[in-house]
Amino acid sequence: MSLAVSIDDIRAARGRIGEALNVTPLLSSPGLDAMAGRRVLVKAECLQVTGSFKARGGWSAVSKLAAEGVRGVIAFSSGNHAQGVAHAARAHGLAATIVMPADAPAAKVAGTEALGADVVTYDRAGESREEIGARLAEERGLTLVRPYDEPLVIAGQGTAGLELAAQAAAKGVSQAEVIVPCGGGGLAAGMALALEAEAPGLRLRTAEPQEFDDMARSLAAGERLRNARLSGSICDAIITPEPGELTFPVLSALAGPGLVVTEDEALRAMGAAFRHLRIVVEPGGAVALAAALFHREEIPGETVIAVASGGNVDPAMFARAMELAPLA
Amino acid sequence: MSLAVSIDDIRAARGRIGEALNVTPLLSSPGLDAMAGRRVLVKAECLQVTGSFKARGGWSAVSKLAAEGVRGVIAFSSGNHAQGVAHAARAHGLAATIVMPADAPAAKVAGTEALGADVVTYDRAGESREEIGARLAEERGLTLVRPYDEPLVIAGQGTAGLELAAQAAAKGVSQAEVIVPCGGGGLAAGMALALEAEAPGLRLRTAEPQEFDDMARSLAAGERLRNARLSGSICDAIITPEPGELTFPVLSALAGPGLVVTEDEALRAMGAAFRHLRIVVEPGGAVALAAALFHREEIPGETVIAVASGGNVDPAMFARAMELAPLA
Numbered sequence: 001m002s003l004a005v006s007i008d009d010i011r012a013a014r015g016r017i018g019e020a021l022n023v024t025p026l027l028s029s030p031g032l033d034a035m036a037g038r039r040v041l042v043k044a045e046c047l048q049v050t051g052s053f054k055a056r057g058g059w060s061a062v063s064k065l066a067a068e069g070v071r072g073v074i075a076f077s078s079g080n081h082a083q084g085v086a087h088a089a090r091a092h093g094l095a096a097t098i099v100m101p102a103d104a105p106a107a108k109v110a111g112t113e114a115l116g117a118d119v120v121t122y123d124r125a126g127e128s129r130e131e132i133g134a135r136l137a138e139e140r141g142l143t144l145v146r147p148y149d150e151p152l153v154i155a156g157q158g159t160a161g162l163e164l165a166a167q168a169a170a171k172g173v174s175q176a177e178v179i180v181p182c183g184g185g186g187l188a189a190g191m192a193l194a195l196e197a198e199a200p201g202l203r204l205r206t207a208e209p210q211e212f213d214d215m216a217r218s219l220a221a222g223e224r225l226r227n228a229r230l231s232g233s234i235c236d237a238i239i240t241p242e243p244g245e246l247t248f249p250v251l252s253a254l255a256g257p258g259l260v261v262t263e264d265e266a267l268r269a270m271g272a273a274f275r276h277l278r279i280v281v282e283p284g285g286a287v288a289l290a291a292a293l294f295h296r297e298e299i300p301g302e303t304v305i306a307v308a309s310g311g312n313v314d315p316a317m318f319a320r321a322m323e324l325a326p327l328a
Numbered sequence: 329m330s331l332a333v334s335i336d337d338i339r340a341a342r343g344r345i346g347e348a349l350n351v352t353p354l355l356s357s358p359g360l361d362a363m364a365g366r367r368v369l370v371k372a373e374c375l376q377v378t379g380s381f382k383a384r385g386g387w388s389a390v391s392k393l394a395a396e397g398v399r400g401v402i403a404f405s406s407g408n409h410a411q412g413v414a415h416a417a418r419a420h421g422l423a424a425t426i427v428m429p430a431d432a433p434a435a436k437v438a439g440t441e442a443l444g445a446d447v448v449t450y451d452r453a454g455e456s457r458e459e460i461g462a463r464l465a466e467e468r469g470l471t472l473v474r475p476y477d478e479p480l481v482i483a484g485q486g487t488a489g490l491e492l493a494a495q496a497a498a499k500g501v502s503q504a505e506v507i508v509p510c511g512g513g514g515l516a517a518g519m520a521l522a523l524e525a526e527a528p529g530l531r532l533r534t535a536e537p538q539e540f541d542d543m544a545r546s547l548a549a550g551e552r553l554r555n556a557r558l559s560g561s562i563c564d565a566i567i568t569p570e571p572g573e574l575t576f577p578v579l580s581a582l583a584g585p586g587l588v589v590t591e592d593e594a595l596r597a598m599g600a601a602f603r604h605l606r607i608v609v610e611p612g613g614a615v616a617l618a619a620a621l622f623h624r625e626e627i628p629g630e631t632v633i634a635v636a637s638g639g640n641v642d643p644a645m646f647a648r649a650m651e652l653a654p655l656a
Contacts, residue, residue, distance in 0.1 A: 019499065025353045027375060030415060031442060046606045047355060047372075087358060107603065110656030114359060171347065274646075275435065278374045278639030280606035311606030315650035318602075322643035328438030 003253070004151045004246040007197040010158035010190065013060040017159060020059060020091065021049050024160070026167040026305075031276040031328060036293050039303040041171065042273070043164050045187075046281050046311030050083040050111070052237070053160050053187050053309050054147075058084030059091075060156025061145045066092035074099070074142040076129035078236045079108025080310050081147040086117035097142055099132050104236065105282075105314045124231040148186030149244040157187040161194025164305070168199060173303050175201040179259060179288035181309040182206035182215045183238035185247030191307070192254040202305065206251065206258045207288040209235040209266060216258025218243045219251060234263050234317065237284030237310050259298060265290040270318070271325030273308060280318065285310035331581070332479045332574040335525040338486035338518065341388040345487060348387060348419065349377050352488070354495040354633075359604040359656060364621050367631040369499065370601070371492050373515075374609050374639030378411040378439070380565070381488050381515050381637050382475075386412030387419075388484025389473045394420035402427070402470040404457035406564045407436025408638050409475040414445035425470055427460050432564065433610075433642045452559040476514030477572040485515040489522025492633070496527060501631050503529040507587060507616035509637040510534035510543045511566035513575030519635070520582040530633065534579065534586045535616040537563040537594060544586025546571045547579060562591050562645065565612030565638050587626060593618040598646070599653030601636060608646065613638035 027042045045053040054077075062073060062085060072095035075085040082098040089096035096117040100109060101124035113119055122132050137144045146153065164178065178195060180188040185206070192204040206215045212235065214227045226242040233239050243251070261269075266283045269290035273281045281289070288306040292299065355370045373381040382405075390401060390413060400423035403413040410426040417424035424445040428437060429452035441447055450460050465472045474481065492506065506523065508516040513534070520532040534543045540563065542555045554570040561567050571579070589597075594611045597618035601609045609617070616634040620627065 022353065022355060025350065025375060027350060029377060031439070034442070044375075047353060049357060051606050106655060111359070114362070114656040274608055274643075278379050278608040280602055280608060315602075315647070315653060318650060319643075319647050322646060325643060327434060328442040 003250050005154045005190065005193055007193060009151060009155040010162060010194050013155040014159045014162055016063040017056065017059050021055050022047060023163055024048050026164065027277050029276040032272060035272060036304065037296060040292055041173065041303065041305045042277060042289060043160065043305065043307045044279050045160060045307055045309045046279055046285055050087045051310055051312040052080040052084065052285065053157055054080040054084030055087055056159050057153035057156035057186060058088040061150060061152035062088035062092055062094065064152055065143055066094055070094065070143040072096065072142045073145050074133055074137045075145045075147065076133040077147055079104045079112065079312060080237050082108065082112040082117065083115060085145050086112050086115035090116045097136055097140060099129050099136065103231065105312065107314050108312050111312060148184030149246045151246065154186050154190045154246065158190030158194040160187065161191035162198060165195055165199035168202060168305065176301050176303045176305050177205050177256065177299050178202050178305045179205050179207050179291050180307045181238050181285055181287045182208050184240040184244040185215060185251055186244065187309060188255065189247035189250035192250055196254055204255045206255055207291045208238065208258060208260055209233055209287055210260055210262050212239050213258065213260045215243050215251065216260050218248060219255065219258050224248050235266060235284035235287060237282060259291040259295055261287050261290040261295065265294045267321045268324045269293055270321035274322055275325045279308060280311040280313065281308045282310050282313035283317065331578050333482045333518065333521055335521060337479060337483040338490060338522050341483040342487045342490055344391040345384065345387050349383050350375060351491055352376050354492065355605050357604040360600060363600060364632065365624060368620055369501065369631065369633045370605060370617060371488065371633065371635045372607050373488060373635055373637045374607055374613055378415045379638055379640040380408040380412065381485055382408040382412030383415055384487050385481035385484035385514060386416040389478060389480040390416035390420055390422065392480055393471055394422055398471040400424065400470045401473050402461055402465045403473045403475065404461040405475055407432045407440065407640060408565050410436065410440040410445065411443060413473050414440050414443035418444045425464055425468060427457050427464065431559065433640065435642050436640050439640060476512030477574045479574065482514050482518045482574065486518030486522040488515065489519035490526060493523055493527035496530060496633065504629050504631045504633050505533050505584065505627050506530050506633045507533050507535050507619050508635045509566050509613055509615045510536050512568040512572040513543060513579055514572065515637060516583065517575035517578035520578055524582055532583045534583055535619045536566065536586060536588055537561055537615055538588055538590050540567050541586065541588045543571050544588050546576060547583065547586050552576050563594060563612035563615060565610060587619040587623055589615050589618040589623065593622045595649045596652045597621055598649035602650055603653040607636060608639040608641060609636045610638050610641035611645065
């Protein structure tokens with residue numbers, strides 16, 4: 001089977017990114033290990049520039065489009081892809097228009113505007129962001145940067161997998177499951193491809209919140225299935241209608257069964273990350289750590305690796321998570 | 329003049345630490361740069377194992393003492409040195425007793441106990457932790473690990489400077505001031521020695537809270553001066569009676585004038601770090617970033633480097649900081 005993205009595409013994306021973004025650390029803590037009953041390593045993508053891994057895909061796509069001479073870019077996003085694209089566009093001197101749901105966290109809207117983008121909002125339940133994006137792209141002469149069904153974006157997210165492969169090897173970890181928060185599947189697919197090439201003993205697993213577990217159900221069924229709802233979750237960053245057309249074949253081929261956690265587990269994982277790792281993780285970014293901490297029986301191995309994919313969260317939500325934090 | 333610690337001592341400490349601790353990242357963010365009006369790089373020591381740079385000095389000292397066959401170790405600390413020593417002692421199979429002030433943050437006391445240490449509390453205003461530590465050391469046959477006036481500890485803290493020298497060079501920064509939170513001066517002295525050897529264009533500056541600015545006043549006077557008070561600051565991690573006997577000569581020789589910030593500025597820096605870096609910093613750990621953000625006219629250069637030295641903070645204090653966080 002031919003997949004949409006190759007390891008060479010991912011390595012090329014790393015070359016384009018160069019020193020423009022952060023190499024995010026692979027963190028650990030005795031307290032987290034004690035909670036999980038085994039060694040837990042956390043790839044802290046919340047420490048990426050703009051607060052999520054989306055800066056990787058944004059830079060990968062925008063840097064290529066800028067070299068091709070496009071006039072400007074447009075993206076639809078609940079906020080993290082928005083900031084990733086806006087950041088890369090500003091750095092490359094391109095205009096950026098971002099279509100965001102009206103219920104996106106205030107910090108994400110403000111963060112996107114602070115990066116110089118023109119933000120257009122829509123109703124998540126009643127309107128199609130894809131249609132709005134396509135219309136504005138045509139009206140304004142902008143090039144659409146899809147959040148996950150875009151080979152350049154998947155390749156950019158895959159650079160997190162290249163980093164992880166090297167970091168895990170440095171810590172002596174060659175066999176482990178790698179849990180990744182999953183919306184459309186761009187990060188998971190990109191990382192799965194990178195790990196297959198550079199750390200074949202690290203198997204990827206997706207993590208999603210209950211009621212928005214389209215990837216887990218789709219992987220089990222062998223075909224793409226939709227979510228019943230498209231709003232109403234605190235995990236705004238990873239709520240998508242269905243698995244991506246390009247990402248699903250990758251994850252079908254390379255990922256293990258999908259993991260599903262509750263919103264309460266995601267908040268408790270945020271609290272544990274506050275206490276034990278001193279990082280700020282948003283609800284959608286915490287579902288993989290939640291699986292590692294609270295779904296132990298579904299994950300084999302002496303070591304588990306979880307990706308904390310984003311940290312753009314409003315203070316009130318973070319305060320809820322801190323209330324659930326362990327004292328030690 | 330002969331100083332108590334050499335660059336060879338620091339390199340030896342790095343060798344003993346090996347892969348046992350984290351290499352902490354040097355982070356940046358467009359939002360933070362916009363706040364500061366120039367490039368800000370943050371060495372995130374709050375992401376170190378046990379939540380502060382103190383794990384470095386603890387490991388450096390305890391690993392050497394363990395090899396020499398000591399029976400156990402004792403330390404006095406408001407909580408970060410406590411956890412650093414307790415972590416290293418457990419890893420080396422040594423008993424640890426920690427003398428902590430009764431008003432230490434709950435998270436620090438609990439974190440120290442969770443690492444297997446025996447915690448003994450004292451009254452910060454009325455009792456001398458040095459005397460209590462010396463007495464317990466004799467009674468229990470334990471070896472005292474001083475928090476900063478100990479060459480092995482200073483050498484361990486200096487490993488943060490070795491990392492920073494390499495990380496700054498990788499980002500093309502060869503000239504900058506490096507602002508470091510300062511209590512007794514162990515981190516500042518260790519880093520100053522490491523930077524002098526490996527990145528001589530990076531000049532160290534200490535940062536302290538108002539009313540507890542013994543190092544700034546001492547550097548200005550050319551002799552060690554005491555603080556009028558020893559309690560009553562939210563910056564518990566960096567409240568010490570006076571500059572260290574071993575650290576002061578190092579900083580007199582190598583550091584620029586000391587910087588002094590208000591508690592409100594420290595809280596605002598914590599809020600900015602929450603919003604823009606997605607890291608959890610405690611008040612005492614945030615004074616250097618506070619200086620970088622709010623004392624711009626006292627710090628020359630196109631780039632400023634701030635060390636965020638610790639992140640062990642209770643939820644209520646962190647909530648206060650989040651209220652002061654910028655929206656973007």
